[in-house]
Amino acid sequence: MTEPRITLEVARYSPEEDDEPAFQKYEIPYREDWVVLDALNHIKDYVDETLTYRWSCRMGVCGSCGTMVNGEPKLTCSTFLRDYYPGTITVEPLANFPVARDLVIEMDDFMEKLQAVKPWIIRDEEDEKPVSEGEHLQTPKQLEEFKQFTMCINCMLCYSACPVYGLEESFVGPAALALAHRYNLDSRDKGNDERTHVVASSEGIWECTFVGECSVVCPKHVDPAAAIQRTKVATTKDWFKSVLMPWGAKS
Amino acid sequence: MNIPSHDVLIIGGGGAGLRAAIAAVEADEHVSVGIISKVYPMRSHTVSAEGGLAAVVRTDDDSLDWHAFDTIKGSDFLADQDVVETFVNEAPGEAVQLEHWGCPWSRDPDGRLSVRAFGGMSAKRTLFASDKTGFHMLHSLFQTSLKYSRIQRYDEWFVTSLLMEDGQVSGVSALDLRTGNLVAIPARSVIISTGGGGRIFPFTTNAAIKTGDGMAMAYRAGCPLRDMEFVQYHPTGLPGTGILMTEASRGEGGHLINNKGDRYLSEYIPGKMELGPRDIVSRAFVHEQRAGRVFEGPYGHYVHLDLRHLGESLIVEKLPFVRELTRNYVGIDPVHEPIPVRPVVHYMMGGVSTDITAKTPIDGLFAAGETACVGLNGANRLGSNSLTELLVFGARAGRSAVEAASGRAAPSATKLEELARAEEARIHDQFLSSTADSGERIADIRQGLQKAMEAGAGIYRTEEELSAACAAIAQLKERYAVVSVDDHSRVYNTQLIAALELGFMLDVAETVAHAALERRESRGSHSRSDFENRDDEKFLKHSLAYRREGEAPRIDYQPVTITRWTPEERTY
């Protein structure tokens, strides 16, 4: 009885030699408990040492290994060969990003957008509680409000799934907007106004047409689509309030 | 890219590195700080930590002295007690500071920070953010660091060596993965926070990036590595992958069961049971294994971690990540079935020798986090002290480095360029020229190393096995000297990086094996079958491993600082 095998077709791109990516076929041993990452590691260790890809934790928490597997954005460390066996598995770099080499994409745009939404606790100077006075009180209920949106591992699968980001590179994007929402909902934060010019801009939430694919592919169930729509509602409410009751203090 | 000269340059962007960077810019509004990381900071291994962060935030039923004593006893009395006292003092402030920076700590109904029980702790003092504490800490620190424009980041730059001038650190040589350019980055002080080197073993909770880079670099620059023989096995990792099943699952009440259905720890530490310190719980597994009371599986022996009696709602609330991991990687729901677990390598107590201010014996060089051996953890670390260590000593390192930088002149850029060119030539000659090519694969040497370490420097060690490991490592180093890299691309040459990392791993491994060979006693996580007892008379001291070109490292010793707690017998 021969050992079972499986074929992977992996996109290769050499930035010094190629004009565009091309597929390379690898036929390797198949193991029932292997994930796509195990297959890539096997190829790199024993078949083709030049194969290049990102990975680290191999347990779905660091966000390094985002890749297109059979056309869907996935984490290679959490995608099992057995769900595709015996068919051929196509492995390509994450869609909607420039390809630096093989399966490695350029993430500069994403990193800039992450920073642009000011993802840190913003409070007034006078409000600053000294560390010696202990923690800000926050009830489990208050924590529950934004907890879901803290789970983003920055894997960028949502950017790959979003056709708007694919078509319009200036779109701030699902993960960054969900992170802004996380801070806006945090009872300790008062930075809503400071984030608004990036978040509620035409490249921010208003670029989103609620395709919803971002939430479908998110491996951590952050539901960035919900975060964006709720921000739209909140921003609109705030706008009405400021127009109809300009004398009132903004919440 | 215009490379400026930094006042403080931090290698490694995990919990300790980020904390150091923030501390540095807050200490002085004019300093320029750089963080170099071979991965984007959110990918650092801090992200995988699950259980929690220990700090005495509840003073009504806890005390700093208890935390100190728990830590010192947990270390099997090898910890430097002044370091421990400083640590427990500063821990609560750091925990609260992180809360101010937005960390979503789990809360009690009244809104205060929640605490839970943890291994070796005499009171509930482990703060947690569900069971993804490291993830939340890292992201909170990283996102907070984005506030400071004076922190310049070099993401996906691989540091290949420390650059030295007159025995002092003057910067680093680093490879920009994106372009393949090797560049000298000048700095007045350098902080190493690159984590440990668990990947020298085959089964580990550690991510791929834990290859001991900073430890090896410091070692090569003449800095001693301290207490390297002490390698912690975490009692509950998944067989095969080594994925971590947090100690919190035991903290919340989980049981360890052998193949007879018994909670076997009653034979070894009836006083603490599953909440015993990690070295003792891991050794218990080996005893059960020798007695044939463990299960057999495709990845070797294992026991059961049973969470069923905790109930679904507790698991969903307090251990959701554990449930997610077991479902994905084992196909088991811990609500209904026990989890297969076994001890796997998790943490290195040893590392770059530093004093209480995070300063190493080399001028201008500092270290913090798992990479450092500041004297906190001694022969065995208590769970949840490490995340606290990142903050306390990361902050100290940042402040110390700023102070040191103000007293030092800027390094000479031309001298550094020369050194960088030499480093580039060395790397090229060793890996990319066609002359030395044994045709051997990097993966084969790496696996040879991992096998040798598992066989010779595992949970139980003997003179023979350790000597064999030392000899094996020496041979592997010879094989490594003639290995070459097929990939000649300049862009994202991950094979070259793997080759450089393998070199670091070999250096780290040699210090572990030799230090373990010379320590002829059992203490904490270092267990000698041929020297079963702790020998305070001969070995109440830290080991120091110094590099010697072409030879085995020189092992020297340094006394332990004892302040208030006299070493006693360690029973639980």
Place this chain on the structure above:
Amino acid sequence: MSERREPRSFYPTISPTWWLKKRSYFMFMMRELSSVFVAAFVLLFMYELFLLSKGPETFNLFQESLRRPLFLLFYAIALIFAIYHTITWFGVLSRIQVVRIGSWTLPPIFVTLSAFGAWFAISAAVAWYFVK
């Protein structure tokens, strides 16, 4: 293999038929298209109201003019799109609007069920009025 050159990244382009490549993208485009039909219904309804104000004869004449197979076909297609529009809209409503009563958060399923419930109730009431 061409000569080595200055390395450059590859910038993928999106084809104009991107929305035909995946079922979920296609259904999204159909959802967006359905707004056109909903708008058409609204315009038709407004026009009929306007004609009603002109008297029953004008109104009835217009109604007669609509009794053509082509219009009925258009109407059927438009109705399917309008229903699809409503279903998808109600389906996502709970994710857009979190409903709170005091300190209690309404479980999302209630938001969805109330939307559908109200739709059926009102439709049933209207239908009953006309059948009576």
